[in-house]
Amino acid sequence: MTTLEKAKLWLSESFDKETRDAVQLLIDNNSPDLEDSFYRELEFGTGGMRGIMGVGTNRLNKYTLGQATQGLANYMLKQFPGEEIKVAIAYDVRNNSKEFGKLVADVLTANRIKVLLFKDHRPTPELSFTVREKKCHGGIVLTASHNPPEYNGYKVYWNDGAQIVPPHDEAIINEVYSVKFEEIKFNGNDDLIEWIGEEQDDLYIDACIKNSTYQNVGKENLNIVFTSIHGTTYTTVPKALERAGFKKIDLVKEQMIPSGNFPTVDSPNPEEPAALEMAMDLARITNADIVIGTDPDGDRLGIAVRNLDGEMQLLNGNQTNTILTYYILNEWRKQEKITGKEFIGSTIVTSDIFFDIAQKFGVDCKVGLTGFKWIGKMIRDFEGREKFVCGGEESFGFMTGDFVRDKDSCGSIILACEIAAWCKANGSTMYQYMIDIYKETGMYYEGLVNLVRKGRDGAEEIQNMMKNFRENPPKQLAGSLVEEVKDFKEQINFIVSQNEKKVMNDIPKSNVLIYYTQDGTKVCVRPSGTEPKIKFYISVKDSITSEADFKDKLKSLEAKIDEVKKDLQLT
Numbered sequence: 072m073t074t075l076e077k078a079k080l081w082l083s084e085s086f087d088k089e090t091r092d093a094v095q096l097l098i099d100n101n102s103p104d105l106e107d108s109f110y111r112e113l114e115f116g117t118g119g120m121r122g123i124m125g126v127g128t129n130r131l132n133k134y135t136l137g138q139a140t141q142g143l144a145n146y147m148l149k150q151f152p153g154e155e156i157k158v159a160i161a162y163d164v165r166n167n168s169k170e171f172g173k174l175v176a177d178v179l180t181a182n183r184i185k186v187l188l189f190k191d192h193r194p195t196p197e198l199s200f201t202v203r204e205k206k207c208h209g210g211i212v213l214t215a216s217h218n219p220p221e222y223n224g225y226k227v228y229w230n231d232g233a234q235i236v237p238p239h240d241e242a243i244i245n246e247v248y249s250v251k252f253e254e255i256k257f258n259g260n261d262d263l264i265e266w267i268g269e270e271q272d273d274l275y276i277d278a279c280i281k282n283s284t285y286q287n288v289g290k291e292n293l294n295i296v297f298t299s300i301h302g303t304t305y306t307t308v309p310k311a312l313e314r315a316g317f318k319k320i321d322l323v324k325e326q327m328i329p330s331g332n333f334p335t336v337d338s339p340n341p342e343e344p345a346a347l348e349m350a351m352d353l354a355r356i357t358n359a360d361i362v363i364g365t366d367p368d369g370d371r372l373g374i375a376v377r378n379l380d381g382e383m384q385l386l387n388g389n390q391t392n393t394i395l396t397y398y399i400l401n402e403w404r405k406q407e408k409i410t411g412k413e414f415i416g417s418t419i420v421t422s423d424i425f426f427d428i429a430q431k432f433g434v435d436c437k438v439g440l441t442g443f444k445w446i447g448k449m450i451r452d453f454e455g456r457e458k459f460v461c462g463g464e465e466s467f468g469f470m471t472g473d474f475v476r477d478k479d480s481c482g483s484i485i486l487a488c489e490i491a492a493w494c495k496a497n498g499s500t501m502y503q504y505m506i507d508i509y510k511e512t513g514m515y516y517e518g519l520v521n522l523v524r525k526g527r528d529g530a531e532e533i534q535n536m537m538k539n540f541r542e543n544p545p546k547q548l549a550g551s552l553v554e555e556v557k558d559f560k561e562q563i564n565f566i567v568s569q570n571e572k573k574v575m576n577d578i579p580k581s582n583v584l585i586y587y588t589q590d591g592t593k594v595c596v597r598p599s600g601t602e603p604k605i606k607f608y609i610s611v612k613d614s615i616t617s618e619a620d621f622k623d624k625l626k627s628l629e630a631k632i633d634e635v636k637k638d639l640q641l642t
Contacts, residue, residue: 121224142247161198166331177259194369196479217340233447233476282472289496302367341373392463416446416462551588
């Protein structure tokens, strides 16, 4: 079926007049958007379903959301026969999120499923917490995380509060794709909706403090700057910091106003230094010790602290997670809570420093595919046998315990501020604390390259690039021979020097390649599951003995990353 034929199906009476008119306009104008809107179905990726809002099968709209929710309802009714099924729904600040939240609620209640619906936007981790606390069968959050304003998204959670994973994800997707648009039940029953308000915030914040606090040193003297970057955490983080004992909290007031247009930033992504510029400006005025920003749905955090020159510097995700993980495990050891049956969670694209940290403290480090749902799965898989301590991934996500089963900026921020306060009280900084960790584990340094390739042609180009990297792996990177090629799609680990192939089937198949060189350089190549990007994660390492050594090695590792980029023809 051609794209035009697919589009014409949306002119039938199954679709409302507004939708039909919008599709007709695309056809009449021979719009270039027609192809991209209809050439495929919107897919579930590592973060659920995410796409540009508009009409069409490849867009997020009333019908694609309705189809996803009807499929989910059909699946849940089969999974929990005879039970009163409950689903919690939250949504972030994005345009249409509130309306989409009610739309999704209507489809569920039309299928006799009870809905716990937040009255206003709330962070994703609060939704995960609520699923667990209210003993719901599942949860949905409407968010596109840090994507540009034209995007929205849809993430599904199961009864453990974690995002869906096998076998549920594939089974739900099959149900979704078997739903015809005319079969969607849109006429909801408001009697089946229970509205959730601020009382839930208090429960969630209390849980964050309980699970993320270890000591009470110097909190009153820490200068904090916080920005929600127009996102949802204005509802939780300032209150949580105050309750946790912090006294000096300055907010970037212009960015505490929720808005799906994100008017003060090009991108609401705390991974990008530009998103924290206003916070950095305020930090210079207030002489802040730490700057923190969160993404729109409040699951990820960016942290800037003072470097060795006294300047504010944004830590990358691996650096933040290194500090938080090391601190937690050190506190657990002090409390004699480590028995050898504990583990931390990470992902295949995250720094290997977490293996070193785990080994130092006598705990296991488990790794999964990209996306926090895989860390959530680890917790469920090992519940009752091994205790989960904390988990993180390089894309600025961290989780301080298992009370939330997704990355959680609120708990992570409380912990980060506690560490910063403790460091300051002891005449040090978080940055120096990180260097002290590197002295023990070796210094790891990372670089990330994102190549954006939009639309159908872009998707094909990304496919071809992956094919080329798979068939023609690099022989050497930055002067060191490639020793291992891990192909997670083929589930093969090729040891180059021995010309030996080993099976890797402990992690589900995924279109990801990892190269290791003889000197420990690591490169991971993967297409994004949520954006039109192919990502290159580069990690290099060396040993250090002092702060002066750190400065020198930082320069040499930065140069090494540039070499790797050249070898991969990324510059």
